[in-house]
Amino acid sequence: MTLVVGLGNIGKEYELTRHNVGFMFLDLLLKELDTVKITNKKFKGELYKYGSSLLLLKPHTFMNLSGESVSAVKNFYSCTRLIVIHDDIDLKLGTVRFKKGGSAGGHNGLKSIDSYCSNDYERIRIGIGKDEKVKDFVLSKFTQTELELLNPILLHCKKALFALLQGDINEISSKFSLRA
Template identity: 60%
Template sequence: MTLLVGLGNPGKEYENTRHNVGFMLADLLLQDGGFNNVSSTKFQGELFKKGSLLILKPTTFMNLSGNSLKAVNDFYKPDHIIVVHDDLDLKLGAVRFKNGGSSGGHNGIKSIDSLIGNDYDRIRIGIGRSGNGVISYVLGEFNQEENQKLQEVLEHSKKAALELIKSGDITEISSKFTLKAN
Protein backbone atom coordinates (compact mmCIF):
# COMPACT_ATOMS: atom_id res chain seq x y z
CA MET A 1 0.00 0.00 0.00
CA THR A 2 1.20 3.52 -0.84
CA LEU A 3 0.28 6.62 1.13
CA LEU A 4 0.67 9.93 -0.71
CA VAL A 5 0.41 12.96 1.56
CA GLY A 6 -0.13 16.41 0.09
CA LEU A 7 0.83 19.12 2.57
CA GLY A 8 -1.12 22.34 2.94
CA ASN A 9 -3.42 24.32 5.18
CA PRO A 10 -7.16 23.67 5.34
CA GLY A 11 -9.72 26.35 4.60
CA LYS A 12 -10.85 28.44 1.66
CA GLU A 13 -8.51 31.32 2.56
CA TYR A 14 -5.44 29.11 2.00
CA GLU A 15 -6.66 27.25 -1.11
CA ASN A 16 -4.49 29.01 -3.70
CA THR A 17 -1.48 29.84 -1.56
CA ARG A 18 2.09 28.77 -2.23
CA HIS A 19 2.13 26.62 0.91
CA ASN A 20 -0.72 24.51 -0.52
CA VAL A 21 0.96 23.04 -3.60
CA GLY A 22 0.88 19.63 -1.88
CA PHE A 23 -2.91 19.86 -1.56
CA MET A 24 -3.10 21.03 -5.18
CA LEU A 25 -1.26 17.94 -6.43
CA ALA A 26 -3.38 15.67 -4.23
CA ASP A 27 -6.53 17.25 -5.68
CA LEU A 28 -5.22 16.75 -9.21
CA LEU A 29 -4.65 13.05 -8.52
CA LEU A 30 -8.11 12.72 -6.95
CA GLN A 31 -9.72 14.15 -10.11
CA ASP A 32 -9.00 10.85 -11.86
CA GLY A 33 -11.89 9.44 -9.82
CA GLY A 34 -12.62 6.07 -8.29
CA PHE A 35 -11.51 7.11 -4.80
CA ASN A 36 -13.56 6.35 -1.71
CA ASN A 37 -13.56 8.89 1.08
CA VAL A 38 -12.34 6.99 4.16
CA SER A 39 -11.81 10.07 6.34
CA SER A 40 -12.23 9.78 10.08
CA THR A 41 -11.70 12.24 12.91
CA LYS A 42 -8.89 9.99 14.20
CA PHE A 43 -6.94 10.64 10.97
CA GLN A 44 -7.11 14.45 11.39
CA GLY A 45 -7.36 14.85 7.65
CA GLU A 46 -9.21 14.06 4.47
CA LEU A 47 -8.28 10.52 3.44
CA PHE A 48 -9.15 8.85 0.15
CA LYS A 49 -8.56 5.24 -0.94
CA LYS A 50 -8.48 3.58 -4.35
CA GLY A 51 -7.13 0.04 -4.47
CA SER A 52 -3.79 0.07 -2.67
CA LEU A 53 -3.38 3.87 -2.86
CA LEU A 54 -4.23 6.27 -0.06
CA ILE A 55 -4.20 10.04 -0.55
CA LEU A 56 -4.12 12.21 2.57
CA LYS A 57 -4.69 15.93 2.99
CA PRO A 58 -4.03 16.73 6.68
CA THR A 59 -6.46 19.19 8.27
CA THR A 60 -4.12 19.92 11.17
CA PHE A 61 -2.54 22.96 9.51
CA MET A 62 0.96 22.71 8.11
CA ASN A 63 2.96 22.82 11.34
CA LEU A 64 1.18 19.75 12.75
CA SER A 65 1.02 17.65 9.56
CA GLY A 66 2.90 14.84 11.27
CA ASN A 67 -0.03 14.18 13.62
CA SER A 68 -2.29 13.29 10.72
CA LEU A 69 0.31 11.28 8.82
CA LYS A 70 1.24 9.32 11.96
CA ALA A 71 -2.41 8.43 12.65
CA VAL A 72 -2.91 7.12 9.10
CA ASN A 73 0.48 5.38 9.11
CA ASP A 74 -0.27 3.62 12.41
CA PHE A 75 -3.66 2.43 11.16
CA TYR A 76 -2.89 1.37 7.56
CA LYS A 77 0.86 0.62 7.87
CA PRO A 78 1.68 1.52 4.23
CA ASP A 79 4.80 0.09 2.59
CA HIS A 80 5.59 3.36 0.82
CA ILE A 81 5.04 6.97 1.90
CA ILE A 82 5.32 9.93 -0.47
CA VAL A 83 5.07 13.48 0.86
CA VAL A 84 4.42 16.36 -1.56
CA HIS A 85 5.34 19.84 -0.37
CA ASP A 86 6.40 23.34 -1.35
CA ASP A 87 10.08 24.24 -1.26
CA LEU A 88 11.34 27.81 -0.84
CA ASP A 89 14.85 26.82 -1.86
CA LEU A 90 13.72 25.82 -5.36
CA LYS A 91 12.56 28.39 -7.89
CA LEU A 92 9.02 28.18 -9.23
CA GLY A 93 9.16 25.70 -12.08
CA ALA A 94 11.59 23.35 -10.35
CA VAL A 95 10.62 19.89 -9.08
CA ARG A 96 12.97 17.60 -7.18
CA PHE A 97 12.67 14.16 -5.66
CA LYS A 98 14.43 12.59 -2.72
CA ASN A 99 14.21 10.10 0.09
CA GLY A 100 14.83 11.37 3.60
CA GLY A 101 17.14 14.29 4.20
CA SER A 102 16.70 17.37 6.32
CA SER A 103 13.52 19.41 6.62
CA GLY A 104 15.21 22.45 5.09
CA GLY A 105 13.32 24.54 7.65
CA HIS A 106 9.90 23.37 6.39
CA ASN A 107 7.67 23.10 9.45
CA GLY A 108 5.38 20.45 7.96
CA ILE A 109 8.38 18.22 7.23
CA LYS A 110 9.82 18.91 10.71
CA SER A 111 6.52 17.75 12.23
CA ILE A 112 6.49 14.55 10.16
CA ASP A 113 10.15 13.78 10.85
CA SER A 114 9.66 14.21 14.60
CA LEU A 115 6.83 11.65 14.64
CA ILE A 116 7.77 9.00 12.05
CA GLY A 117 11.39 9.74 11.10
CA ASN A 118 12.50 10.78 7.64
CA ASP A 119 12.55 7.52 5.70
CA TYR A 120 9.94 8.48 3.11
CA ASP A 121 10.00 9.81 -0.44
CA ARG A 122 9.47 13.49 -1.12
CA ILE A 123 8.24 15.44 -4.12
CA ARG A 124 9.53 18.98 -3.64
CA ILE A 125 7.76 21.63 -5.72
CA GLY A 126 9.63 24.92 -5.99
CA ILE A 127 7.88 28.13 -5.04
CA GLY A 128 10.95 30.39 -4.87
CA ARG A 129 11.65 33.07 -2.29
CA SER A 130 10.72 36.68 -1.72
CA GLY A 131 12.40 39.34 0.36
CA ASN A 132 9.08 40.20 2.00
CA GLY A 133 9.20 37.61 4.80
CA VAL A 134 8.66 33.88 4.65
CA ILE A 135 5.24 33.64 6.32
CA SER A 136 3.53 36.29 4.21
CA TYR A 137 5.14 34.83 1.09
CA VAL A 138 4.18 31.17 1.60
CA LEU A 139 0.67 32.20 2.65
CA GLY A 140 0.37 34.48 -0.38
CA GLU A 141 -1.33 33.48 -3.62
CA PHE A 142 0.36 32.93 -6.97
CA ASN A 143 -0.03 35.79 -9.43
CA GLN A 144 -1.43 35.13 -12.92
CA GLU A 145 1.96 34.54 -14.55
CA GLU A 146 3.11 32.26 -11.71
CA ASN A 147 -0.18 30.37 -11.80
CA GLN A 148 0.33 29.43 -15.45
CA LYS A 149 3.78 27.97 -14.67
CA LEU A 150 2.38 26.28 -11.57
CA GLN A 151 -0.26 24.42 -13.62
CA GLU A 152 2.45 23.04 -15.91
CA VAL A 153 4.52 21.97 -12.90
CA LEU A 154 1.54 20.29 -11.26
CA GLU A 155 0.74 18.30 -14.42
CA HIS A 156 4.38 17.22 -14.65
CA SER A 157 4.41 16.33 -10.94
CA LYS A 158 1.23 14.30 -11.34
CA LYS A 159 2.88 12.12 -13.98
CA ALA A 160 5.92 11.71 -11.74
CA ALA A 161 3.78 10.85 -8.71
CA LEU A 162 1.83 8.20 -10.65
CA GLU A 163 5.07 6.58 -11.82
CA LEU A 164 6.55 6.74 -8.32
CA ILE A 165 3.43 5.08 -6.92
CA LYS A 166 3.84 2.26 -9.47
CA SER A 167 7.60 1.76 -9.30
CA GLY A 168 8.55 2.92 -5.81
CA ASP A 169 11.98 3.81 -7.22
CA ILE A 170 12.78 7.39 -6.22
CA THR A 171 16.16 7.32 -7.98
CA GLU A 172 14.59 6.39 -11.31
CA ILE A 173 11.84 8.99 -10.90
CA SER A 174 14.38 11.63 -9.96
CA SER A 175 16.47 11.02 -13.07
CA LYS A 176 13.39 10.99 -15.29
CA PHE A 177 11.27 13.82 -13.83
CA THR A 178 13.54 16.36 -12.11
CA LEU A 179 12.82 19.85 -13.48
CA LYS A 180 15.06 22.89 -13.26
CA ALA A 181 13.44 26.31 -13.26
CA ASN A 182 14.02 28.48 -16.32
Protein backbone atom coordinates in the same frame (compact mmCIF):
# COMPACT_ATOMS: atom_id res chain seq x y z
CA MET B 1 -0.19 0.10 1.48
CA THR B 2 1.26 3.39 0.23
CA LEU B 3 0.30 6.72 1.76
CA VAL B 4 0.62 9.83 -0.44
CA VAL B 5 0.34 13.10 1.48
CA GLY B 6 -0.15 16.56 0.01
CA LEU B 7 0.79 19.28 2.48
CA GLY B 8 -1.16 22.49 2.96
CA ASN B 9 -3.37 24.50 5.28
CA ILE B 10 -7.14 24.21 5.50
CA GLY B 11 -9.51 27.10 4.96
CA LYS B 12 -10.58 29.42 2.14
CA GLU B 13 -7.93 32.00 3.05
CA TYR B 14 -5.17 29.49 2.23
CA GLU B 15 -6.51 28.30 -1.13
CA LEU B 16 -4.06 28.89 -3.99
CA THR B 17 -1.28 29.95 -1.61
CA ARG B 18 2.27 28.81 -2.18
CA HIS B 19 2.28 26.69 0.99
CA ASN B 20 -0.74 24.77 -0.34
CA VAL B 21 0.87 23.37 -3.46
CA GLY B 22 0.63 19.86 -1.94
CA PHE B 23 -3.14 20.27 -1.50
CA MET B 24 -3.39 21.63 -5.05
CA PHE B 25 -1.61 18.54 -6.32
CA LEU B 26 -3.93 16.17 -4.47
CA ASP B 27 -6.98 18.13 -5.65
CA LEU B 28 -5.81 17.52 -9.22
CA LEU B 29 -5.49 13.78 -8.54
CA LEU B 30 -8.86 13.59 -6.80
CA LYS B 31 -10.60 15.16 -9.81
CA GLU B 32 -9.17 12.50 -12.10
CA LEU B 33 -9.18 9.35 -10.00
CA ASP B 34 -12.12 7.24 -8.91
CA THR B 35 -11.47 7.33 -5.16
CA VAL B 36 -13.44 6.38 -2.06
CA LYS B 37 -13.51 8.88 0.79
CA ILE B 38 -12.71 7.41 4.21
CA THR B 39 -14.18 9.19 7.20
CA ASN B 40 -12.56 8.80 10.61
CA LYS B 41 -12.03 11.71 13.02
CA LYS B 42 -8.84 10.07 14.31
CA PHE B 43 -7.16 10.79 10.97
CA LYS B 44 -7.51 14.59 11.33
CA GLY B 45 -7.74 15.08 7.59
CA GLU B 46 -9.33 14.17 4.28
CA LEU B 47 -8.44 10.61 3.38
CA TYR B 48 -9.20 8.83 0.12
CA LYS B 49 -8.48 5.33 -1.09
CA TYR B 50 -7.62 4.55 -4.70
CA GLY B 51 -7.56 0.92 -5.73
CA SER B 52 -6.50 -1.62 -3.16
CA SER B 53 -3.19 -0.16 -2.02
CA LEU B 54 -3.06 3.64 -2.33
CA LEU B 55 -4.19 6.22 0.22
CA LEU B 56 -4.27 9.97 -0.46
CA LEU B 57 -4.23 12.34 2.53
CA LYS B 58 -4.75 16.08 2.99
CA PRO B 59 -4.00 16.72 6.69
CA HIS B 60 -6.40 19.14 8.41
CA THR B 61 -4.08 19.87 11.32
CA PHE B 62 -2.52 22.92 9.66
CA MET B 63 0.96 22.67 8.23
CA ASN B 64 2.96 22.77 11.47
CA LEU B 65 1.11 19.75 12.91
CA SER B 66 0.90 17.61 9.77
CA GLY B 67 2.71 14.74 11.47
CA GLU B 68 -0.27 14.10 13.76
CA SER B 69 -2.53 13.31 10.81
CA VAL B 70 0.13 11.47 8.80
CA SER B 71 1.12 9.21 11.70
CA ALA B 72 -2.52 8.42 12.58
CA VAL B 73 -3.22 7.18 9.04
CA LYS B 74 0.18 5.55 8.55
CA ASN B 75 -0.11 3.58 11.79
CA PHE B 76 -3.80 2.62 11.36
CA TYR B 77 -3.21 1.19 7.88
CA SER B 78 0.33 -0.09 8.57
CA CYS B 79 1.57 1.81 5.52
CA THR B 80 4.95 0.58 4.35
CA ARG B 81 5.61 3.53 2.05
CA LEU B 82 5.15 7.26 2.57
CA ILE B 83 5.38 9.87 -0.20
CA VAL B 84 4.97 13.56 0.69
CA ILE B 85 4.31 16.31 -1.86
CA HIS B 86 5.25 19.76 -0.61
CA ASP B 87 6.36 23.28 -1.47
CA ASP B 88 10.05 24.12 -1.37
CA ILE B 89 11.25 27.73 -1.04
CA ASP B 90 14.81 26.75 -1.89
CA LEU B 91 13.72 25.86 -5.41
CA LYS B 92 12.57 28.36 -8.04
CA LEU B 93 9.02 28.14 -9.33
CA GLY B 94 9.15 25.66 -12.18
CA THR B 95 11.62 23.37 -10.45
CA VAL B 96 10.70 19.86 -9.29
CA ARG B 97 13.03 17.59 -7.32
CA PHE B 98 12.75 14.17 -5.72
CA LYS B 99 14.36 13.04 -2.52
CA LYS B 100 14.28 10.29 0.06
CA GLY B 101 15.11 11.12 3.66
CA GLY B 102 17.30 13.97 4.77
CA SER B 103 16.66 17.29 6.40
CA ALA B 104 13.33 19.11 6.60
CA GLY B 105 15.19 22.23 5.43
CA GLY B 106 13.21 24.54 7.70
CA HIS B 107 9.83 23.28 6.43
CA ASN B 108 7.63 22.98 9.52
CA GLY B 109 5.26 20.47 7.94
CA LEU B 110 8.17 18.14 7.22
CA LYS B 111 9.62 18.72 10.69
CA SER B 112 6.30 17.59 12.16
CA ILE B 113 6.17 14.47 9.98
CA ASP B 114 9.81 13.71 10.85
CA SER B 115 9.04 13.92 14.58
CA TYR B 116 6.14 11.44 14.30
CA CYS B 117 7.28 9.13 11.50
CA SER B 118 11.06 9.62 11.07
CA ASN B 119 12.51 11.28 7.99
CA ASP B 120 12.81 8.08 5.95
CA TYR B 121 10.18 8.83 3.31
CA GLU B 122 10.06 9.93 -0.30
CA ARG B 123 9.37 13.54 -1.27
CA ILE B 124 8.22 15.35 -4.35
CA ARG B 125 9.51 18.89 -3.86
CA ILE B 126 7.76 21.57 -5.89
CA GLY B 127 9.64 24.85 -6.10
CA ILE B 128 7.74 28.02 -5.20
CA GLY B 129 10.63 30.49 -5.05
CA LYS B 130 11.68 32.66 -2.15
CA ASP B 131 11.24 36.15 -0.75
CA GLU B 132 12.89 37.91 2.20
CA LYS B 133 9.67 37.68 4.25
CA VAL B 134 9.38 33.91 4.13
CA LYS B 135 6.22 33.49 6.26
CA ASP B 136 4.28 36.15 4.35
CA PHE B 137 5.55 34.79 1.04
CA VAL B 138 4.55 31.14 1.57
CA LEU B 139 1.10 32.21 2.80
CA SER B 140 0.52 34.55 -0.15
CA LYS B 141 -1.48 33.50 -3.19
CA PHE B 142 0.09 32.59 -6.49
CA THR B 143 -0.38 35.24 -9.16
CA GLN B 144 -2.37 34.32 -12.28
CA THR B 145 0.88 34.13 -14.27
CA GLU B 146 2.41 31.80 -11.65
CA LEU B 147 -0.70 29.59 -11.68
CA GLU B 148 -0.42 29.27 -15.47
CA LEU B 149 3.16 28.07 -14.98
CA LEU B 150 2.23 25.82 -12.06
CA ASN B 151 -0.61 23.86 -13.71
CA PRO B 152 1.62 21.98 -16.20
CA ILE B 153 4.10 21.36 -13.37
CA LEU B 154 1.37 19.68 -11.30
CA LEU B 155 0.42 17.52 -14.32
CA HIS B 156 4.11 16.61 -14.70
CA CYS B 157 4.23 15.68 -10.99
CA LYS B 158 1.18 13.45 -11.46
CA LYS B 159 3.05 11.45 -14.12
CA ALA B 160 6.09 11.34 -11.86
CA LEU B 161 4.05 10.09 -8.89
CA PHE B 162 2.55 7.21 -10.86
CA ALA B 163 5.99 6.31 -12.19
CA LEU B 164 7.36 6.52 -8.64
CA LEU B 165 4.67 4.17 -7.36
CA GLN B 166 6.04 1.58 -9.81
CA GLY B 167 9.72 2.44 -9.54
CA ASP B 168 12.67 3.74 -7.66
CA ILE B 169 13.22 7.31 -6.41
CA ASN B 170 16.65 7.59 -8.09
CA GLU B 171 15.31 6.47 -11.45
CA ILE B 172 12.34 8.82 -11.16
CA SER B 173 14.57 11.70 -10.07
CA SER B 174 16.75 11.38 -13.17
CA LYS B 175 13.73 11.11 -15.46
CA PHE B 176 11.29 13.66 -13.96
CA SER B 177 13.31 16.39 -12.23
CA LEU B 178 12.69 19.83 -13.72
CA ARG B 179 14.86 22.91 -13.66
CA ALA B 180 13.26 26.36 -13.77
